[in-house]
Amino acid sequence: xxxxxxxxxxxxxxxxxxxxxxxxxxxxxxxxxxxxxxxxxxxxxxxxxxxxxxxxxxxxxxxxxxxxxxxxxxxxxxxxxxx
Numbered sequence: 001x002x003x004x005x006x007x008x009x010x011x012x013x014x015x016x017x018x019x020x021x022x023x024x025x026x027x028x029x030x031x032x033x034x035x036x037x038x039x040x041x042x043x044x045x046x047x048x049x050x051x052x053x054x055x056x057x058x059x060x061x062x063x064x065x066x067x068x069x070x071x072x073x074x075x076x077x078x079x080x081x082x083x
Contacts, residue, residue, distance in 0.1 A: 012053035014075030015062075020048045022066045037061040 023033060030048075034041040039058050046052035054062075063070040 008053070011074040011076060012047075013050050015054050015059070015073050016048045016050050018068075018073045018075075019044065019062060022062075022068070026066070033065070037065050 019033075023030065030041050030044045033039070034044055039061055043052060043058065047054055047058070059070050059073065062068075063073055066073075
């Protein structure tokens, strides 16, 4: 069980880093991302800083908005583009 928790923590940290990277690549603000996805600005900030872990709804919202795979966002897959 500990191994699963460690993997989840690593995936959550990876997710925040990828969101920060995508914000920079797309040149949009956290506020704009929040407006477009329905995920609060505070939640996005906590995810990027590693203070929070994404739930399923947030993972799907970000993957759809950025048109990337959820696996890539979580660092458990190497294919960036959604199929």
